[in-house]
Amino acid sequence: MPHLLPVGIGLSSISSMHNTRSTSRLLRASRPELNPGVREVKCESSVSFDNSKYEMNSMKRKKLSRVLELNGEHPKKEVDIVPDIEDFRYDKIKAEASISTDGVPASSIRLEKKVKVSSVLKVVAPENWEAVLGGIKSMRLSGEAPVDTKGCEKAGSLLPPKERRFAVLISTMMSSQTKDEVTHAAVERLSENGLLDPDAIVRTDETTLANLIKPVGFYQRKAQFIKEASKVCLKRFGGDIPDSLTELLALKGVGPKMAHLVMSIAWKNTQGICVDTHVHRISNRLGWVYREGTKQKTTTPEQTRMSLEKWLPKDEWEPINPLLVGFGQTICTPLRPKCVNCGINTLCPSAFKEPSSPNPKQKKRGLGRT
Numbered sequence: 001m002p003h004l005l006p007v008g009i010g011l012s013s014i015s016s017m018h019n020t021r022s023t024s025r026l027l028r029a030s031r032p033e034l035n036p037g038v039r040e041v042k043c044e045s046s047v048s049f050d051n052s053k054y055e056m057n058s059m060k061r062k063k064l065s066r067v068l069e070l071n072g073e074h075p076k077k078e079v080d081i082v083p084d085i086e087d088f089r090y091d092k093i094k095a096e097a098s099i100s101t102d103g104v105p106a107s108s109i110r111l112e113k114k115v116k117v118s119s120v121l122k123v124v125a126p127e128n129w130e131a132v133l134g135g136i137k138s139m140r141l142s143g144e145a146p147v148d149t150k151g152c153e154k155a156g157s158l159l160p161p162k163e164r165r166f167a168v169l170i171s172t173m174m175s176s177q178t179k180d181e182v183t184h185a186a187v188e189r190l191s192e193n194g195l196l197d198p199d200a201i202v203r204t205d206e207t208t209l210a211n212l213i214k215p216v217g218f219y220q221r222k223a224q225f226i227k228e229a230s231k232v233c234l235k236r237f238g239g240d241i242p243d244s245l246t247e248l249l250a251l252k253g254v255g256p257k258m259a260h261l262v263m264s265i266a267w268k269n270t271q272g273i274c275v276d277t278h279v280h281r282i283s284n285r286l287g288w289v290y291r292e293g294t295k296q297k298t299t300t301p302e303q304t305r306m307s308l309e310k311w312l313p314k315d316e317w318e319p320i321n322p323l324l325v326g327f328g329q330t331i332c333t334p335l336r337p338k339c340v341n342c343g344i345n346t347l348c349p350s351a352f353k354e355p356s357s358p359n360p361k362q363k364k365r366g367l368g369r370t
């Protein structure tokens, strides 16, 4: 009997889902009116759900929880993990335990961070998205945004491939909570001091490194993370950078946004959309993304990434980041978006809904928007 199932959900992932969540997803998939925008996709499935087993596990968990409470231990106590310095907090799935960086063989490195893989539930693309994207591309033709000349994509662009990859990693690690111009200048200073090289960084003391990258946001912690990442690159990758999302995420200070960007720029291997604060904000203003199964805006970059990846064609995944970052730096700014100058203001559902920068001509005539 054919079931209606999200495409691409395999046995292993299904078995790990919470039972009721799975059931509700199945219900939504089989009843599209409960999940607006979701296209039905039929596939054969032999998966069955063992309710009795789940209930049994639930009882065991409750019992364990009571025992831990009696012993004075909180059952939901989390193991400490090193936070990423990113614009937003990302959900992390802890794997086995903590990371070691000193000459540990690859097989024994245990990871704490993983990117959630989007469920490949097919979603109907937003109406007019091609016209909107085309309009943004036209507005971006001038290449005047800071990201066009000083973004991570430009780091080490004149260096040989291996050195360039390292420069991209270091630039990306410094870029969070920091303007492109500031990150670019820090990369230049590292380059002038011969420090776009993992061996040289390992031999440099952390304070010197921190002073060189200052005023990058969180420069002291970033100096520490850059030094640790350099050690890993040297000891495990022959001075090159990791070439997989999982191993990039194992580096302290590297979160999903950075890992996707590095995979795209350094390895030309795009595995997901790099969603930063600009991509997150603009995707929501354009009505391109929703929390799963709702018509509510997304609240985290991870939700935005997963929502975008459900409909945006894969050949747009890499260029969408610099495109929207530059658009966000120049026109669709976080505060006072310049809707009056925006070439897609007749298509955008958020046009003129936030206080905008006044049109210079209107301002002169005293007709500025309030």
Ligand code: SF4
Pocket: 285, 331, 332, 333, 337, 338, 339, 340, 342, 343, 344, 345, 348, 349, 350, 351, 352
């Ligand atoms: S119309 Fe305004 S809110 Fe919409 S994309 Fe343009 S600048 Fe952003």
